[in-house]
Amino acid sequence: MDQGLAAVWAGVAGLAGAGVGGCFAVWGTVIGGRKAVEAAQEQEARAARAEHQHWQRQQRFEAYQALTATAEPLVTWRDMVPWEEARSGIDPVRTAVHRVQMLGPAGAAQAALRLPRIGAQATRAQWPWAAMTDPCPPDPGAPRDVAGYPDLEWQPYREEFRRAFEAFTEAAREVLDQPPG
Known part of the structure; x- marks a missing residue:
């Protein structure tokens, strides 16, 4: 009977060992699955951040380009317009x-x-000149007797606008030169 009892106990021990091993296998599978899901989510988040940064960089480039295109003609004005x-x-x-x-x-x-602040100042500096030349001046109370006014008033704003334009292009270049990330 000892041999039979030993066989039963060996079977029970084997069954218990298989059960414990199976539990650890399931536990390992669950942990591995969670880690795989976390890794996939992290990779998706990184891809989304990279895509957003690319989109933002492209939008900034287009906005900077549009501003440069609209402001550049004002930089090149030589005389009063x-x-x-x-x-x-x-x-x-x-x-x-x-x-x-x-x-x-x-x-x-x-x-x-x-840029638009300086441009508005330059435009306001032209009001007296506009009052002399336009049939419907922007400021009806503007003086109409202004000899040499355009040259004297326009030049400082033109230079200030040019410097502001250069400062903007430098700031834009710094932003666009930064690596994504």
């Missing part, structure tokens, strides 16, 4: 600046914001 042309030249700059402000970063947005 008709008031309406000056004012209509600033409006697209304002629109492009809004997009740059939305996309950032702060340094580029601040540099861009100077």
